[in-house]
Amino acid sequence: MxxxxxxxxxxxxxxxxxxxxxxxxxxxxxxxxxxxxxxxxxxxxxxxxxLLSMSITTLLSRLEASLEQKYIDVNQRIETGENAALKLRYNKRKELVKWTLPYVRLDDGINNPFYEKLPVSGIGDVLRFVDEQTDFLAAFTHLQPKYAKSIPEAEVLNACILANATGLETKKMKDISDIKEKDLDNVNKNFQRSQTLSAASDVIMNHTAKLPIFNQYNLSDYGVHASVDGQKFTTRYNTIKSRYSKKYFGTMRGLVMYTLSANHMPLCLKVIGANEHESHFLLDIVESNTSDVEVTAVSGDMHSINRVNFALMNLFGYKFMPRFTQIAETANNRLVGFNNVSSYEKYILKPSKQVDKALIIKEWDNILRILVSLALKQTTQSQVVRKLSSFKTNATLKALIALDQIMMSDYLLDYIDSQEMRSVVQASLCRGESYHQLSGTIAKVSGGKSLRGKNEIELDIAAESIRLIANAVIFYNATLLAYLYQFYLKAEPDKANKISRLSPVAWQHISFIGKYEFYNRRVSINIQEVIDYFMSDSEINFLAAA
Incomplete structure (x- = not known):
C-alpha cells in the first residue's frame, strides 16, 4: 500500500x-x-x-474589453445568420437544443500531378544540387576540430546522411553505393551529430526562405503560421524513450518525432517518448527554432492543448491557434466571462464560469516568476510545463489556469466566428501531415517504418537525418516552382498564382531506392534544363494546381 x-x-x-x-x-x-x-x-x-512588463490590471482590462465585446459580436452574427456555417437545432418549443460547426478537411496537395512531367532524379543528385546552391555540407564540422586533418568528401557526407535517414547500416550502404566502408565509418563517427544535422537543415531552410515564392506560402497576413504534430515510429532496439503503445505500435515499442512545420518546411523536431504528452513540449519546440523563419502563430490538434499552453504561448508573443474537435461541447463547458454568468443568459454562446480576477492579481508576481524561469530556461521547459499542466494545483497554478481560460475563451469565440480562421488552422495542419508522409517515405526506404538507433543519441541522429533529406527535397521542388513563378509573374499572373499554390512537398519524381552513385559528378541537375524539359512537351496542367 x-x-x-x-x-x-x-x-x-x-x-x-x-x-x-x-x-x-x-x-x-x-x-x-x-x-x-x-x-x-x-x-x-x-x-x-x-506583456510581462505590463501591469496585471492593464493586461486584464485589455483581455476583458476584447472578450466581452466578442461575446456581443459573435452572438449577433449567429442570430443574424452571418455565421452561416454554424447550424442551430431547436425543439418543438423553439428552444435551442444544440449547435454544430462542421469543417471540411482540405487536400494536403502532396504529389500533385504537376510533378509527373518532371524527369526522375536520384536522391544523390538532389543532395548534390542542394549543396551547390546552399553549401549546407559546410555545417558538418569534426567532433574534435583541432585533430581533423582533412575535410570529408561531399559524396561521403551525403551517403552517411542517407544511410542514417533510411536506416541502412554502413555495411549495406557500401554494398549498394560507390562509397568505401572505412570512409563511411570515419565520417559517421566524427561528423554525423544531431547538432551538425540540425545546422545543415537551418542552412537549407534559410535559403528556401529567400526564394521569391516563399512568401506566397504564408497562410495569412499576420506572418508565418506554423503547426506542431507528432509522428509515431517503431524502434528496432529497446531504448529509454522507446515505449509500448498498443494503439500505435501493437506488440512493438516506439517513440514520437514531434515536429514544428511552417510554410511546408520542418523547422525543428524533438524525439520524445510515446508515453509523454505532446502539449508539454509545445513552448519548448517553438522556442527551439534556430532558423531565420520567424513563427507568428502555431496550430496543433487536441494533443497540443493543456491547462496552461494558451497563457504561455500568448504571453511569450505567439498566437496559439489549435484545431478543436467536439467544438460545441468544449464551448459549452470551458468558456469563461468577466461578469456574472447570469448576465449572459440571452446569448447562444455563453460562459459557464466567471473569471477570478482577484486571484490572478494576487498571484501575478508568482506567475511572473514562473514565466521568467521558463524564458531563461533555468531547466527544461517541458519539465516545467508538465508540472504546470498535470500536477495538483495551488493558488498560483489556479491563477495561471484562470488566465489560460480567458485567452482560450477569446480564441474559441474567434474560431467559431471565422470560417477563414478555421481554414487557415486546417491548412497548416494539413501541411504538417504532408511532411509526415514525406518523412515516413524516407524512413521506409530500407523496409518498415522503424528508426535505427541503439540509444537516444543515435535516434536523434536518425530523426535529424530524415528532416535534412526532407528539407533538401522541399528546397529542390521550391526552386523549380520559384523559376516558374517568376517566369509567369509578369506575363500571366493568374498562372503564377496557381503555381504559388502548389505544395513543394512531393517526391514522386525523386528516386530514393536503387544503387546510389554519389561520385557520378557528370550527372548534376541543371535547373534550367529541367524547366526547359518540363515546358517543351505540352501546356502545364494548371487545373491540377488550382
Whole structure:
C-alpha cells in the first residue's frame, strides 16, 4: 500500500524527489525566490517581453474589453445568420437544443500531378544540387576540430546522411553505393551529430526562405503560421524513450518525432517518448527554432492543448491557434466571462464560469516568476510545463489556469466566428501531415517504418537525418516552382498564382531506392534544363494546381 501511494503521489505531483530529474517540486525548477525578489525588474527588462512588463490590471482590462465585446459580436452574427456555417437545432418549443460547426478537411496537395512531367532524379543528385546552391555540407564540422586533418568528401557526407535517414547500416550502404566502408565509418563517427544535422537543415531552410515564392506560402497576413504534430515510429532496439503503445505500435515499442512545420518546411523536431504528452513540449519546440523563419502563430490538434499552453504561448508573443474537435461541447463547458454568468443568459454562446480576477492579481508576481524561469530556461521547459499542466494545483497554478481560460475563451469565440480562421488552422495542419508522409517515405526506404538507433543519441541522429533529406527535397521542388513563378509573374499572373499554390512537398519524381552513385559528378541537375524539359512537351496542367 505504501508503494502504491508513492506511485500515485509521484504521478499527481503530491510527492517529490529533490534529487531526481523529473519528479522535483515546481519550486526547485524556478528562479531562487530571493534572487527573484532582488532582481525582478532587471530580468523583465532584459527579456524584452512586452506583456510581462505590463501591469496585471492593464493586461486584464485589455483581455476583458476584447472578450466581452466578442461575446456581443459573435452572438449577433449567429442570430443574424452571418455565421452561416454554424447550424442551430431547436425543439418543438423553439428552444435551442444544440449547435454544430462542421469543417471540411482540405487536400494536403502532396504529389500533385504537376510533378509527373518532371524527369526522375536520384536522391544523390538532389543532395548534390542542394549543396551547390546552399553549401549546407559546410555545417558538418569534426567532433574534435583541432585533430581533423582533412575535410570529408561531399559524396561521403551525403551517403552517411542517407544511410542514417533510411536506416541502412554502413555495411549495406557500401554494398549498394560507390562509397568505401572505412570512409563511411570515419565520417559517421566524427561528423554525423544531431547538432551538425540540425545546422545543415537551418542552412537549407534559410535559403528556401529567400526564394521569391516563399512568401506566397504564408497562410495569412499576420506572418508565418506554423503547426506542431507528432509522428509515431517503431524502434528496432529497446531504448529509454522507446515505449509500448498498443494503439500505435501493437506488440512493438516506439517513440514520437514531434515536429514544428511552417510554410511546408520542418523547422525543428524533438524525439520524445510515446508515453509523454505532446502539449508539454509545445513552448519548448517553438522556442527551439534556430532558423531565420520567424513563427507568428502555431496550430496543433487536441494533443497540443493543456491547462496552461494558451497563457504561455500568448504571453511569450505567439498566437496559439489549435484545431478543436467536439467544438460545441468544449464551448459549452470551458468558456469563461468577466461578469456574472447570469448576465449572459440571452446569448447562444455563453460562459459557464466567471473569471477570478482577484486571484490572478494576487498571484501575478508568482506567475511572473514562473514565466521568467521558463524564458531563461533555468531547466527544461517541458519539465516545467508538465508540472504546470498535470500536477495538483495551488493558488498560483489556479491563477495561471484562470488566465489560460480567458485567452482560450477569446480564441474559441474567434474560431467559431471565422470560417477563414478555421481554414487557415486546417491548412497548416494539413501541411504538417504532408511532411509526415514525406518523412515516413524516407524512413521506409530500407523496409518498415522503424528508426535505427541503439540509444537516444543515435535516434536523434536518425530523426535529424530524415528532416535534412526532407528539407533538401522541399528546397529542390521550391526552386523549380520559384523559376516558374517568376517566369509567369509578369506575363500571366493568374498562372503564377496557381503555381504559388502548389505544395513543394512531393517526391514522386525523386528516386530514393536503387544503387546510389554519389561520385557520378557528370550527372548534376541543371535547373534550367529541367524547366526547359518540363515546358517543351505540352501546356502545364494548371487545373491540377488550382
Amino acid at each position: 505504501v508503494y502504491l501511494q508513492l506511485f500515485k503521489g509521484l504521478a499527481d505531483g503530491s510527492v517529490f524527489v529533490k534529487d531526481s530529474n523529473g519528479y522535483r517540486a515546481l519550486e526547485d525548477e524556478l528562479i531562487d525566490i530571493e534572487y527573484w525578489t532582488n532582481h525582478k525588474h532587471r530580468l523583465l527588462a532584459e527579456l524584452n517581453m512586452p
